[in-house]
Amino acid sequence: MRDVVVLGIGQTVFGKMPERSATDLGQEAVREAIRDCGIDPREIQVAYTARRFDAQDDSQRILMAHGITQIEMFNVENACAGGSTAVRGVWKDVASGLYDVGIAIGTEAVTGMPRTGALASKNDLDAELGRTMPVAFSTVARRQMELQGATVHDFARVSAKNHRHAMHNPFAQYRKELSEEEILNSRTICDPVTLLQCCPNSDGAAAVILCSEAYARRHTTKMVKISGSSLTSGDYAFRRSDITESPFSIVAIESAYQMAGISPEDIDVVEIHDAFANEELLRYEDLKLCERGDGANLLRSGATELGGRVPVNPSGGLLSLGHPLSASGVRVVGDIARQLRGQAQGMQVESAKVGVAHMLGGSVTGLDGGACGINVLVC
Amino acid sequence: MLMMNSRPIRDNLLSDLGAEGHLLAAKCEKCGQVYYPPTVEFCMQCLHEELAEIQLSGEGSIHSYARSEVDAEFIKAPYVCGVIDMVEGVKVFAPMHPEHMGHPVSINMPVKVIVGEVWRSDNESVVGYHFIPA
Numbered sequence: 001m002r003d004v005v006v007l008g009i010g011q012t013v014f015g016k017m018p019e020r021s022a023t024d025l026g027q028e029a030v031r032e033a034i035r036d037c038g039i040d041p042r043e044i045q046v047a048y049t050a051r052r053f054d055a056q057d058d059s060q061r062i063l064m065a066h067g068i069t070q071i072e073m074f075n076v077e078n079a080c081a082g083g084s085t086a087v088r089g090v091w092k093d094v095a096s097g098l099y100d101v102g103i104a105i106g107t108e109a110v111t112g113m114p115r116t117g118a119l120a121s122k123n124d125l126d127a128e129l130g131r132t133m134p135v136a137f138s139t140v141a142r143r144q145m146e147l148q149g150a151t152v153h154d155f156a157r158v159s160a161k162n163h164r165h166a167m168h169n170p171f172a173q174y175r176k177e178l179s180e181e182e183i184l185n186s187r188t189i190c191d192p193v194t195l196l197q198c199c200p201n202s203d204g205a206a207a208v209i210l211c212s213e214a215y216a217r218r219h220t221t222k223m224v225k226i227s228g229s230s231l232t233s234g235d236y237a238f239r240r241s242d243i244t245e246s247p248f249s250i251v252a253i254e255s256a257y258q259m260a261g262i263s264p265e266d267i268d269v270v271e272i273h274d275a276f277a278n279e280e281l282l283r284y285e286d287l288k289l290c291e292r293g294d295g296a297n298l299l300r301s302g303a304t305e306l307g308g309r310v311p312v313n314p315s316g317g318l319l320s321l322g323h324p325l326s327a328s329g330v331r332v333v334g335d336i337a338r339q340l341r342g343q344a345q346g347m348q349v350e351s352a353k354v355g356v357a358h359m360l361g362g363s364v365t366g367l368d369g370g371a372c373g374i375n376v377l378v379c
Numbered sequence: 380m381l382m383m384n385s386r387p388i389r390d391n392l393l394s395d396l397g398a399e400g401h402l403l404a405a406k407c408e409k410c411g412q413v414y415y416p417p418t419v420e421f422c423m424q425c426l427h428e429e430l431a432e433i434q435l436s437g438e439g440s441i442h443s444y445a446r447s448e449v450d451a452e453f454i455k456a457p458y459v460c461g462v463i464d465m466v467e468g469v470k471v472f473a474p475m476h477p478e479h480m481g482h483p484v485s486i487n488m489p490v491k492v493i494v495g496e497v498w499r500s501d502n503e504s505v506v507g508y509h510f511i512p513a
Contacts, residue, residue, distance in 0.1 A: 125389060125416060126472040129497065129507060130447065130454040138445035139462055146443075146486050190447045236423055238414065238469060243443060243462055365472075366416065 001095040004226045005216035006377060008037030008209035009334035014322030015173040017203045018112030022051055025205035026062035026107035029327075033103065033207040033334075034066065037219055041066045044209070046102035048074045048089035050082030050326035053110055062105060072099075080273060080361025081231070082106060083206065083329025084373020088231045090210045091375070095229075100215045106331070107205035108324035126365040134198060136363060137276035138190040143244050144278055145192070150296040152192045156180035158277040159197050159319050161305055166316025168346025173202055173322030183277075197277035202322030206331035224337045228260025228376030234362060234369035249286045249360055249372040256356075256374035257288075264288040267310055268352040269339045271332035273360045274317040280304075283358065284312065306347065314339070314347040325361070332357035333375050340379040354378050383499075388507035392416055393494050394434050396506045400494030401434035404469060415469040438513065439465040441488045444475075453498045453505070463490055463510055476509035489513035 010032025012025050026049065034041050047068065049059040059073035072093075078085040083106030090102035124131075144150040160180050166172035178196060186196040216223060232252035240247055257263070270287060274280040281295030289310055290298040298304060304312040315321045315335045318328060336355035338344045355377045362370010387393050394401045405417035409427035415435065421428045444461035451458070459475035461484065473492055475484065490510040497507035 125392075127451070128388060128453055129472055130451040130458055130460045130474045131472050132447065132449070132451050134449065135445045135447050135451070135460055138447075139443035142443045142445065142486065188448050190445050190449070238412065238423075243470075366418070 002097060003213045004091050004094045004210050005213055006208055006224045006226060006333060006337040007211045007216050007219060008033040008039065009337050010036055011171055011206035011327070011331055011334055012204045013171050014202045014204035014324055016111045016201070020109060020203060022058065022107040022109040022205070023061045025109060025203060026058060026105050027065045029107065029205035029207040030062055030066055030103065030105060033209050037209055039101070039209065039219055041068050044068050044071065044101055044103050045099040046072045046090060046093050047105065048076055048086035049105040049107065050076050050078065050086040050329065051107055052077055052079060052082055052325040053108065053113060058107060059105065062107070078361065079370040080275070080325050081329055081359050081371040081373045082326035083331065084359045084375070085231060085329065085371065087208060087330055087333050087375060088229060088373055091226055091229045094210050094212055101209065101211040103207055103209050104330050105205065105207045106327035106329055108326050109203045110324070111201050111203050124363065124365050127363070133275065133363065134190040134193050137279055138193045140244050140282070141192050141278040143242065144281065148293045148296065150278070150281060152184060153180060154281065154296040154299055155192065155197050155277040156183040157299060158274065158280045159183045162274060162313050162317040162319040165306055165314050165347060166320035169316050169321055172316045172320055173200055174320045193276055193278070199275045199318035199323040202324045204322060204324035204327050206327045206334055208330055208333050208337070222341045222379070224340045224377055224379045226375050227378045228256035228258070228262070228374070230255040230259070231371060231373045233371050234364060234367035237366055237368045240368050244282060246282065246286060246360070246369055246372070248369050252372040252374045253286055253288070253358070256376050260376035260378065262354055262376060266354050267356055269314060269336065269349040269355040270310060270312045270358065271315060271335050272312060272317070272358040273328070274313055274319050275323060277319060280312065280317070287356065287358065306349065311349050314344065314349060329359035329373055332359055333377070336377045340377055383502055383504050385504045385506055388497060388505055389416065393506065396494065398494065401437060402471065402492060402508060404433050404435050404467065405430040406433045413467045413469045415471055435465055435467055435492070437492045439463040439471070439490055439492060441484060441486055441490055442470060443486060444484045459484060461510060463492060465492070473508050473510045476511045479511050482512050
């Protein structure tokens with residue numbers, strides 16, 4: 001396998017844009033990614049586009065607006081990890097030497113759809129019995145509180161942190177500082193989860209152009225490489241004794257760290273799936289930023305704030321930047337690349353050299369999750 | 380009065396649609412692993428192909444729970460639901476029976492899972508299961 005470079009990054013603003021189509025959003029993200037690296041789009045040899053809802057030949061529809069036709073194109077769905085799956089696809093094709101340059105796209109237009117907000121898996125037994133996403137994360141939160149000493153104030157602090165971070169993000173759906181009190185006093189969705197501890201429904205798209213090192217040298221001097229990449233599917237739920245555990249997430253993380261040859265203490269910046277505020281604490285533990293059960297203490301230490309030891313979600317995360325499902329896995333790779341280039345402006349983590357882009361998703365009765373995708377970026 | 384047809388929420392999941400019904404599970408005859416829902420054709424642990432159909436006793440304890448203030452696709456808010464550690468070693472997700480909604484729920488609380496109507500649509504009664512305090 002050869003090194004893969006993140007050459008171009010682009011995204012739309014995330015937010016409620018019911019008048020815009022997933023195609024239109026995807027085209028804008030691609031335009032920005034091409035503009036970012038200045039390549040001739042016709043040199044792109046392979047494309048993967050992720051979309052969760054109403055997918056329809058999305059690579060073809062998006063890329064035809066940019067002069068890209070008659071190449072190998074894939075359209076993928078993998079719940080919230082769809083974007084990671086698209087990135088992984090391009091990474092494999094470039095790392096293996098099959099192609100020199102490819103594009104990963106994630107796009108989603110959900111706020112104009114009927115029944116948004118439910119977003120439960122269709123024909124899933126537990127979902128039919130009432131296991132919505134807020135229910136799933138609320139049951140996890142209860143155990144974090146009962147067994148790990150986390151409090152609702154910790155959950156509110158995660159959300160306040162990510163909203164504060166998003167104040168500097170021009171792409172964010174919400175650029176509004178929120179106090180912990182406002183977050184806890186917002187409408188109860190599923191106690192202890194309040195509205196402002198949930199990521200919003202969002203429309204938006206993101207794209208990244210990946211290429212070989214030789215190709216990248218012709219276009220940039222800022223070599224941000226993917227040094228570790230993994231994608232792991234969920235395991236049988238009967239194998240885990242506690243619903244706060246996500247073994248598949250840990251497998252994906254360990255595999256990517258090993259490939260990259262890094263230890264958790266090498267990491268300067270992280271973007272993760274924080275669909276619900278309490279979830280962020282579990283991911284600290286999965287990523288080995290702290291010991292199991294110690295996520296709340298890591299948060300309280302301030303380590304994961306901008307300016308802390310290992311800032312988590314300086315973009316604002318799903319909670320404040322927004323979560324167009326399939327776009328998020330692509331977006332996190334773009335955000336980490338921007339950090340390592342030193343171009344993150346108000347969100348910049350000082351001299352960041354190693355960053356991790358994490359995304360996970362899926363809810364399947366009988367499994368502990370759908371998929372988790374990890375990309376370790378270095379410069 | 381309209382005739383109400385009953386249908387199970389899934390086929391091959393309940394031993395009976397009445398109050399005496401039990402949840403059906405599959406148990407590996409070699410390693411003893413229990414599967415719920417019993418939608419496996421061989422044992423995912425040891426690959427043994429002989430699985431026995433068993434009835435879950437219904438006894439268990441709360442692994443965790445939630446009170447939702449927003450509707451699910453078929454269940455109207457507010458509703459309480461939980462993940463239950465069944466004595467047979469599997470976890471079952473179930474809504475709490477609406478008649479017991481006022482009863483406090485806590486982790487490790489003993490509960491019983493009972494078969495009954497979970498919702499109605501048109502002229503159809505959909506039969507699934509709830510948990511109630513034991």
